[in-house]
Amino acid sequence: MPLLVPCVPAPHELLPWLERMHAARHYSNFGPLVCELEATFATQFQVAGAQVTTVANATLGLELVLQALDLPAGSRILLPSFTFVATATAVLRAGHVPVLADVDADSWMLTPDIASAAHASMPVAAVVPVATFGMPHDMQAWQQFEAQTGLPVVIDAAAAYGSQWLHNGEGTLVFSLHTTKSMPAIEGGLVVSSRPGLTTKVRQLSNFGINLEPTAGVPVGTLAGAGTNAKMSEYHAAVGLASLQQWERHAQDRKALQADLMQFLNQCSGHNLQWQGDGTGGPLKAPTLLCPRLPSAHIRSQLEQICAQEKITVRRWYQPLLEHMPALHSRCLALPTPVAHQLADTLLGLPFFLGMTAAQRERVGNAVARVQWSRPAGRLTACVAHPVPLAA
Ligand SMILES: Cc1ncc(COP(=O)(O)O)c(C=O)c1O
Known part of the structure; x- marks a missing residue:
């Protein structure tokens, strides 16, 4: 998939x-x-x-x-x-x-x-x-x-x-x-x-x-x-x-698909998934990705393995973090990024596209239900720390 x-x-x-x-x-x-x-x-x-x-x-x-x-x-x-x-x-x-x-x-x-x-x-x-x-x-x-x-x-x-x-x-x-x-x-x-x-x-x-x-x-x-x-x-x-003419209809479909999948996968996971919260800039009108946070890096690996067995494509979006990219490491200055690190350890992009069939939805749900959930995703925490430049 x-x-x-x-x-x-x-x-x-x-x-x-x-x-x-x-x-x-x-x-x-x-x-x-x-x-x-x-x-x-x-x-x-x-x-x-x-x-x-x-x-x-x-x-x-x-x-x-x-x-x-x-x-x-x-x-x-x-x-x-x-x-x-x-x-x-x-x-x-x-x-x-x-x-x-x-x-x-x-x-x-x-x-x-x-x-x-x-x-x-x-x-x-x-x-x-x-x-x-x-x-x-x-x-x-x-x-x-x-x-x-x-x-x-x-x-x-x-x-x-x-x-x-x-x-x-x-x-x-x-x-x-x-x-x-x-x-x-x-x-x-x-x-x-x-x-x-x-x-x-x-x-x-x-x-x-x-x-x-x-x-x-x-x-x-x-x-x-x-x-x-x-x-x-x-x-x-x-x-x-031509895309502009379809945008409104597609945006509504994307929003409905996102709401449906979030609710369904929450149930399949025993409410162990955490989702991106709305900012103060208004709602996200046309989602293009489905990206839950899992309770731990270990549980994410489990889900990745199950998805690989079931031939369901998943992706660690925005990972590794920029400071861990070989071509960027020596060219960036990095402040402490504890929240980003926790996100990078636990986030996983799951299939999300218009035209997703009921059977495909079930396959993702079954994969999520097979995970051995031990605890819900903890809250991300920022820590107060002093900046540590990675490189000059
Ligand atoms: C946050 C962010 N910035 C920039 C880009 C690059 O966009 P483009 O492919 O149009 O160059 C992307 C592409 O996905 C993105 O996610």
């Missing part, structure tokens, strides 16, 4: 958009479909068109936002230790140093309180909180953090399309439109920012750094900055536009 199955529009649903693309003979370079997708997003986020730009993927979106912030080279950037590797590689590729912080025991996210404490012990130049597994952040709280500290905050909202909004607040959000997300364009990313000029600069950097603005200080067509090619193609925008 697969872990996840992408849910992208069928060929016949793409065809009208592809016909439009072909009729316009415009296949890339901010064509009509990319512009239409961006205009729709601007309306949804209730921001001006210039505050939204598409990119080739969220990883490049994060990298270009960090480049556009114009921080001194080698700046320390705070991010959670518990995240996908792209959050850290984007920081490194932008020429900065990731500083890894702990996450909240309930929401599994880096919060303004954790960031404030981390900044007090190891000053940083910016913060990149992650909307863990799509859970949205409270943008008012981060706006207050920005105002108090003067530090720019960039939310890695890769999995949080439809859940993470600015809510009339200020902020910078980077979403992924990857196949595995709820709003797939196959590959794609979206940057939304209320920071003056930021998305315009990201757009320019995504087009090699070439200036296309007649009103900018440099002539149109000349290089204004050292960018890259991170443009979204019209093909990808076509998939994105």
Whole structure:
């Protein structure tokens, strides 16, 4: 049984958009479909068109936002230790140093309180909180953090399309439109920012750094900055536009499937599973993963073995922690991360996809029921400790 199955529009649903693309003979370079997708997003986020730009993927979106912030080279950037590797590689590729912080025991996210404490012990130049597994952040709280500290905050909202909004607040959000997300364009990313000029600069950097603005200080067509090619193609925008039409229905189905599986697996496990709690940023509207915490590392291994026997694919999402990744270990600074460590020892991603059959649901339930449960998952605990840099 697969872990996840992408849910992208069928060929016949793409065809009208592809016909439009072909009729316009415009296949890339901010064509009509990319512009239409961006205009729709601007309306949804209730921001001006210039505050939204598409990119080739969220990883490049994060990298270009960090480049556009114009921080001194080698700046320390705070991010959670518990995240996908792209959050850290984007920081490194932008020429900065990731500083890894702990996450909240309930929401599994880096919060303004954790960031404030981390900044007090190891000053940083910016913060990149992650909307863990799509859970949205409270943008008012981060706006207050920005105002108090003067530090720019960039939310890695890769999995949080439809859940993470600015809510009339200020902020910078980077979403992924990857196949595995709820709003797939196959590959794609979206940057939304209320920071003056930021998305315009990201757009320019995504087009090699070439200036296309007649009103900018440099002539149109000349290089204004050292960018890259991170443009979204019209093909990808076509998939994105077709996905948008299905998003609401799929989001409701995802939510219903999640609620059903959580309740069912809670019963199968004798209520021994623990789930990510809602943050204060509102509900997660379109879940794409199912990620319970088990009572211990030993019990997780048991479930993994049972699933392997039953040919059920599972995955330790966001693991190992960033500080334990060989390519990152010597390039990051790590603060104490006790909650992230406990999460990494006990979290397991189980199959979750639209179209999951009753038989597949039963198979997962039977696997969970075969575990020898000894005790419910204990509460995650943060400990107060002094920062221990991993490397300089
Ligand atoms: C937290 C996080 N950040 C960044 C990314 C990268 O997104 P993309 O594949 O669009 O580059 C992902 C992808 O899953 C992610 O989970």
